[in-house]
Amino acid sequence: MPKFVSQIRLDESVYEKVKYIAIMEFRSMNAQMEYFIVNGIAQYETEHNISLVPQPDGSYTAKSAE
Numbered sequence: 431m432p433k434f435v436s437q438i439r440l441d442e443s444v445y446e447k448v449k450y451i452a453i454m455e456f457r458s459m460n461a462q463m464e465y466f467i468v469n470g471i472a473q474y475e476t477e478h479n480i481s482l483v484p485q486p487d488g489s490y491t492a493k494s495a496e
Contacts, residue, residue, distance in 0.1 A: 438463070
């Protein structure tokens with residue numbers, strides 16, 4: 431899947447914590463941020479008992495995971 435390039439603004443303390451975790455996990459900052467985002471999405475889907483399903487037009491819809 432192609433990667434989307436974006437910018438993100440973070441508080442300095444958040445940046446430093448992510449940097450520390452990335453070093454401890456032997457990941458780049460970018461890889462660590464992607465890891466957090468992917469896991470956050472999975473947690474959201476689990477908590478809301480849904481699955482976000484891609485649509486042909488590029489959007490997503492929430493489908494019940496039941």
